[in-house]
Amino acid sequence: MAFNFIRAAAAGAALALCAAGGASAAVNLPALKIDTTQTTVSGLSAGGFMAVQLHVAYSATFAKGAGVVAGGPFYCAEGSIVNATGRCMASPAGIPTSTLVSTTNTWASQGLIDPVANLQASKVYLFSGTLDSVVKPGVMDALRTYYNSFVPAANVVYKKDIAAEHAMVTDDYGNGCSTKGAPYVSDCNFDLAGAMLQHLYGTLNARNNATLPTGNYIEFNQSQFITNHGMATTGWAYIPQACQAGGSATCRLHVVLHGCKQNISDVQQQYVRNTGYNRWADTNNIVMLYPQTSTAATNSCFDWWGYDNANYAKKSGPQMVAIKAMVDQISSGGGTTNPPTNPALPAPTGVNTSGATASSMVVGWGAVSGAASYNVYRNTNKVNALPVSGTSYTDTGLAASTSYSWTVRAADANGAEGATSAAASGTTLAAPGGGATCTTATNYAHVQAGRATQTGGYAYAKGSNQNMGLWNVFVTTTLKQTSPNYYVIGTCP
Template sequence: MLKIDASLPHWDSHNDDERRQHMAIRVTASRLLAALVVLTSLPSASALGAIIALPKYNVSVEEVSVSGFSSGAHMAAQMHFAYSKTIRKGAGIVAGGPVYCSQGNVAISVGPCMANTGSRNLPYLMSVVNTWSGNGYIDPTGNMSASRVYLLSGTIDSTVRQPVMDDLKTMYANYLPAANIYYKNNLAAEHAVPTDFFGNGCSVNGSPYLNNCNFDTAGEILKWIYGTLNTKNTGTLSGSFINFDQSAFWGNFNPGTYSMASSGYAYVPAACTAGQACRLHVAFHGCLQSASVAGTAFYQNAGYNRWADTNRIVVLYPQTIATTNNPGGCWDWWGYEDVNFPGKSGGQMVAIKTMIDKIVGGNTAAPFTCSHWYASNYAHVANGRAYIGTDGQVYAVNSNQYLGYYLTTAYTDVRRTSAGYYAYGSCS
């Protein structure tokens, strides 16, 4: 199986002391992150009817983009880098930081990567990204050259300090033309998604982390990524919200294993429901901002739907839940559940990628099952489970996940779904 950078910790499942230490670190990480914000529980999201299977829509892979806030900002950047073959249009990042900023270390995640206490060692982070790009742990970074990226950091953000976002801008500038990057860094906003119609005062740092700053962040992100758009709908939306089954993207795994809710949300304009050509934007909420904590606030009032409605954009709102390891319901950007959190093989990463595949291509395959083969890459290729890429290395059929070198003595655990979708990794 693919091994990522040596700086990532390797946990020996047979070493009880090490496993207990790992659990303690993961729990501490999430509690420290959650402690930086005030937990104010709101009513749960209102029912949207029966939970349904996520539909396929008439969306081209050329029209896929992502954005996110706080932990969702890290998730959006991770997805953009890891799956740049799929997320081609670009990304919007609000109060995030460089990819792999945490290095899987709680002290780094809450220190240099949030409070700006100490160096993030940006040259090292970019060297790791370059290594991953070369060995297939993430897609080649060259795919991002035509992407457009919108960055926003509030000048009074007391949770994720502005120098952290400055480093993300520098990182992106290493892979994108300067003209493709817009950095909004002069808005006096606290740690929240600024809107022009909903939320707390702009200087508030508190639930639901949507602040009315008379600034339309969602609109600016979508306009920067997609270019000129039709005027947003400020009245009654023409489309509808769906509550879809997220567990379908986990095969016979419990989505809670990776702090994923059993269902997620999407806003679908009427034109997209009718089969017209549409775009796809994936919006990641932040910590303490999932529907289980903040109700409908983020997926109904972050501002995306007004623009989506008049511009044929399906907006996907994946959802996390709070767990023992992750009491804030954050997206995994420091390794609280998965040492592979920033790569194409990360549990949350694969789940979201498969949701995108379902919307774009109609693939119904779940990435995780326990029907698997433990064999050499030579055997996987010989039996049609994998293929040799143009770089001479081996990739799983349909999922295109990197398996490693063709001629090797190592063995790779490759799983197969009923739809014939292959991905590597052990069942647990």
């Protein structure tokens, strides 16, 4: 049964009394066994904007994916409070999505954020309540459009059919679904945390609906990682018993970011304990990390418009650096960084190479029973950004007259890999045309390699200035170098 506002407030007061009377002193964040390939992030409102910032800027860390509730595109505010409260909340028609995509690509090429290619295999879950009067649904529509440039459409779920106000939605706790107000958690008969986590991670064990062990909650010392900058001296985490220090399990990590006016000082532990995340964490060995802002932060918000630092959206932003350091610390207990394995899947056989050009090679193999997809490795490095559904893959961007070696692994529906195949070798052809070289790659890769330039979100061949189309990781172009620093669109004979 839904909690009404009075009951929710009473529950919050009870939690506050519990925290004041029985909580132990904050501890240093422990080092746990975390599979760092399984780290994800989500957030509501300001936390949603911050989740996007972390997902994009630290895409090597959060490559698995992100969940966003009532957030918006990366760098939406462009350092302006006017933009933040205007186009990024109330007037989404003014959001310059193509400019934000261009900024993302530029910063990635400059090393200010991680390479956008890391986002190609990400899962993204988006939620917007139809009644949201704080961050209008059109802002989330713009976020969906923004992600179109980096994440395959099949990897994105966008749920926007629930009549919810501005809140984290649950199926059994909080205000009425159409209510806007503290603690900004609403009972809409929908388990948003569960839907989000199951999209990010795949099939999960049923959640724990019983009372969760009090000892699984810890208050940790955030001042290990940051002092001031709008961050509190302590944060919170939920650590399932199997994941606690000294345990044998290797666990996953999900970072949860509260919205404005939702930190511990504002709503006590209601966001930490009653948003539904921990029930799923408990039965699926997922550690939940809840960084906290302080009351010194503007409206207790995470910095998504520059109130603390002009570099707020980059890897160098103080709050960004701090949260990344928390992730690194809690993940430093010896967990694996390798993909999960499925010993039931045998190694693909018949791996071969064919169709060599000066810059590409086709790798083929025999089908494996039970495989949902395949991954291809060149000289031990995985080369396919997305799972390969067929039994061949064209590896591009290779150097002319160069020998390479490829192996293949089958993967199940959850991405767990089987045994590694025997290697197949191949040599690319010599550059044709008396030294002319053709390179087939994404427009993003061409710009990074100096074969093209970008302006206004489009890529242009260097020298000839031919328009190659959108500057992103999905559009592929073949460029022919006809003289030093001069490229044209075309093919080599």
